[in-house]
Amino acid sequence: MLNQYRFKLIGLRQIFSMSGESKRSEFQRSSHDRLDDGIAFQHLLEHMLNGVAYCNMLYDNGQPSDFIYLYTNPAFEKLTGLNNVTGKLVSEVIPGIRQSDPELFNIYGSVAAGGAPIKFETYIEALGMWFSLSVYSPKQAHFVAIFDIITERKLTEKQLKQSEETYRNLFEKMAYGVIYQNTEGQIISANSAAERILGLSLDQMQGRTSLDPRWGAIHEDSSAFPGEDHPAMQTIKTGKPVNDVVMGINNPIFEHPVWIKVNSIPVFKNGTEEIDYVFSTFEDITKQKKAEAELEKNRQQLLQNEEQLRCVLQGSELGFWDWNIVTNQVQRNARWAEMLGYTFEELKNTTRQWTDFIHPDDREKAWQSIKGVLEGKSPAHKAEYRMLHKDGSIRWILDQANVIECSTDGKPTRMSGTHTDITDRKQSEEALEHTRNQLTEAQKIAHLGSFEYDAFTQTTLWSEEEYRIYGLDPAGPSPEYAEMLAKHIHPDDAALLNDTFMKAMESNSIYELEHRIVRPDGSVRWVYDRAHPYFDMGENSLVRYVGATLDITDRKRLEEELERHAHVDFLTGLSNRRHFMELAELEFSRAARYNSPLSFLMMDIDFFKQINDKHGHKAGDLVLQKLASICNDVLREVDIIGRIGGEEFAILLPETDKVEAFDVAERLRSELASAAVSLSSAGLSLHFTVSIGLASLTSKEANINVLLSLADKALYLAKNSGRNKVSVLTQ
Numbered sequence: 001m002l003n004q005y006r007f008k009l010i011g012l013r014q015i016f017s018m019s020g021e022s023k024r025s026e027f028q029r030s031s032h033d034r035l036d037d038g039i040a041f042q043h044l045l046e047h048m049l050n051g052v053a054y055c056n057m058l059y060d061n062g063q064p065s066d067f068i069y070l071y072t073n074p075a076f077e078k079l080t081g082l083n084n085v086t087g088k089l090v091s092e093v094i095p096g097i098r099q100s101d102p103e104l105f106n107i108y109g110s111v112a113a114g115g116a117p118i119k120f121e122t123y124i125e126a127l128g129m130w131f132s133l134s135v136y137s138p139k140q141a142h143f144v145a146i147f148d149i150i151t152e153r154k155l156t157e158k159q160l161k162q163s164e165e166t167y168r169n170l171f172e173k174m175a176y177g178v179i180y181q182n183t184e185g186q187i188i189s190a191n192s193a194a195e196r197i198l199g200l201s202l203d204q205m206q207g208r209t210s211l212d213p214r215w216g217a218i219h220e221d222s223s224a225f226p227g228e229d230h231p232a233m234q235t236i237k238t239g240k241p242v243n244d245v246v247m248g249i250n251n252p253i254f255e256h257p258v259w260i261k262v263n264s265i266p267v268f269k270n271g272t273e274e275i276d277y278v279f280s281t282f283e284d285i286t287k288q289k290k291a292e293a294e295l296e297k298n299r300q301q302l303l304q305n306e307e308q309l310r311c312v313l314q315g316s317e318l319g320f321w322d323w324n325i326v327t328n329q330v331q332r333n334a335r336w337a338e339m340l341g342y343t344f345e346e347l348k349n350t351t352r353q354w355t356d357f358i359h360p361d362d363r364e365k366a367w368q369s370i371k372g373v374l375e376g377k378s379p380a381h382k383a384e385y386r387m388l389h390k391d392g393s394i395r396w397i398l399d400q401a402n403v404i405e406c407s408t409d410g411k412p413t414r415m416s417g418t419h420t421d422i423t424d425r426k427q428s429e430e431a432l433e434h435t436r437n438q439l440t441e442a443q444k445i446a447h448l449g450s451f452e453y454d455a456f457t458q459t460t461l462w463s464e465e466e467y468r469i470y471g472l473d474p475a476g477p478s479p480e481y482a483e484m485l486a487k488h489i490h491p492d493d494a495a496l497l498n499d500t501f502m503k504a505m506e507s508n509s510i511y512e513l514e515h516r517i518v519r520p521d522g523s524v525r526w527v528y529d530r531a532h533p534y535f536d537m538g539e540n541s542l543v544r545y546v547g548a549t550l551d552i553t554d555r556k557r558l559e560e561e562l563e564r565h566a567h568v569d570f571l572t573g574l575s576n577r578r579h580f581m582e583l584a585e586l587e588f589s590r591a592a593r594y595n596s597p598l599s600f601l602m603m604d605i606d607f608f609k610q611i612n613d614k615h616g617h618k619a620g621d622l623v624l625q626k627l628a629s630i631c632n633d634v635l636r637e638v639d640i641i642g643r644i645g646g647e648e649f650a651i652l653l654p655e656t657d658k659v660e661a662f663d664v665a666e667r668l669r670s671e672l673a674s675a676a677v678s679l680s681s682a683g684l685s686l687h688f689t690v691s692i693g694l695a696s697l698t699s700k701e702a703n704i705n706v707l708l709s710l711a712d713k714a715l716y717l718a719k720n721s722g723r724n725k726v727s728v729l730t731q
């Protein structure tokens with residue numbers, strides 16, 4: 001038998017490889033040589049990663065009707081799951097394939113009849129898989145098919161297409177402007193935000209470059225911004241990203257420049273360092289620039305005030321101190337004592353040290369500054385810190401000093417300095433800081449409402465935009481805090497808001513929260529709140545919170561939609577394959593950990609391609625939706641169902657053994673078989689059936705992939721044994 005099998009392979013190899021004179025020359029070789037070649041060729045076939053099938057095509061009235069498998073290699077069985085097919089008709093191995101995949105028969109029949117070899121990709125309905133096939137005929141009425149399974153690649157291509165559509169929608173909905181330019185600097189594409197910010201339509205922008213003088217670009221100092229310095233042009237020139245470039249440009253809709261912050265990034269051709277195109281993103285910072293201008297005006301005013309104060313202080317007395325480092329004795333003048341509310345006599349005889357008068361939180365900072373001078377790390381001591389007044393209040397002091405005497409070996413022996421009471425200046429700086437913080441918050445959040453909460457009276461003041469966000473009349477009073485929680489905050493978020501705000505007040509920290517509000521008309525909106533605490537300078541106690549509110553409803557809806565698309569099959573509303581596998585992994589781990597029963601169903605709609613071919617893809621969609629609806633009705637809430645392929649579904653049944661799972665599968669099969677899918681208002685309908693494979697967890701060593709494979713094999717058993725049935729396989 002071994003010799004017969006080897007010579008059969010020798011003949012097969014000769015059929016694959018020989019033609020004309022080469023065949024006659026080959027057959028003239030000794031039987032021993034041919035046997036050796038046959039063994040080598042057998043080894044090649046047995047270890048190929050591609051599936052190989054050598055078949056005899058049968059014809060009926062000149063039309064291909066069936067074919068017999070004469071030989072298949074191990075990869076054939078591994079890739080298709082079809083075993084022991086040699087000598088069998090394909091109609092026996094895969095019942096119904098002639099009807100479900102007629103085009104495949106036509107191709108095989110044409111090649112076997114002497115047609116040219118062909119390479120193609122096709123979806124074989126009967127197997128539910130995509131194939132990449134190369135087919136040729138070694139002799140009349142015979143053909144060889146060499147193939148690989150490309151189902152995963154095809155699904156990836158489909159997912160990539162869906163992702164492209166998602167990103168395209170995001171591109172159009174972005175608040176930031178986005179522009180694509182070719183390597184000549186010409187604009188080739190832009191999103192709607194770019195059109196709005198630049199005041200031009202895409203048609204008006206296309207073909208323009210950054211060198212076009214119509215942009216009227218300017219620097220922050222109002223000088224001309226050369227087109228060649230534009231971030232996009234610099235990126236084209238250097239091949240490197242350019243970030244955070246601020247410029248003003250001419251928007252034809254407005255009479256003033258629109259200020260933008262631009263970032264440009266190169267995109268290279270695959271596998272090269274050659275730029276394919278450049279995309280630039282930019283945000284409208286016009287309001288920010290106006291706020292910065294106002295801030296600078298206030299800063300200049302403060303500098304002017306400080307200069308006037310400096311002129312006044314030139315004639316004022318300063319607190320003076322003199323420290324003998326060797327004896328550790330300190331001499332102070334009367335003004336030094338008066339700044340802290342003491343008489344000169346009170347401090348002259350005190351045993352308290354300098355650090356005892358400094359606020360505990362500032363002692364280390366002040367001492368480190370003096371220590372730096374003594375160690376030669378700093379040329380002079382200059383520090384601002386808080387000191388404790390006799391009446392318990394806080395005074396801010398500017399302390400400045402130098403070493404005035406050193407020993408012969410260069411070590412400091414005497415240090416003198418002055419104290420200036422800068423409490424008033426500090427209060428002015430804090431007021432300015434308050435204004436600056438408000439402006440900073442306004443820069444972070446555009447088009448926002450603002451509010452101020454008084455920590456003592458527990459009252460709030462709202463801006464007009466805050467009223468608009470809440471759907472209230474700006475002419476009305478600002479609601480009290482308790483009233484706002486009760487009437488205007490979503491009931492499910494009121495406790496969270498109150499808890500978050502109270503904790504922020506207790507810790508004197510920033511309050512920040514995303515939550516829902518309820519407008520008077522009953523509509524619900526999402527908002528983002530952020531507020532900073534401000535304190536009394538003297539007592540360092542909380543005075544108020546100043547913050548802003550941004551309506552983020554559209555962003556939340558987009559996030560929810562993106563989250564749903566990431567987990568849900570849009571047609572059936574069921575979990576998609578990725579989300580189903582994530583849930584299945586979690587449930588499988590739980591079952592393995594607690595030794596709980598678990599069953600897995602693989603379900604496939606019978607003859608689904610025929611439904612699409614006969615009634616159209618819309619009817620096919622209705623069938624898929626009907627199946628999903630019935631499954632949701634029949635299954636428990638804890639059961640997990642997902643669409644993992646075109647018409648293939650998977651169901652995980654927690655806490656369900658094989659017997660119970662079989663009952664569930666039979667009930668599903670029966671319900672689906674009796675369901676009618678309405679095709680028109682005229683009362684036309686169709687029926688469909690499903691085949692179901694069942695596998696149950698029986699071994700702790702198993703994993704989800706083993707269970708999935710068993711259920712999949714059971715499914716093919718159900719389909720190959722007549723369809724519209726439930727088949728069971730165990731580990």
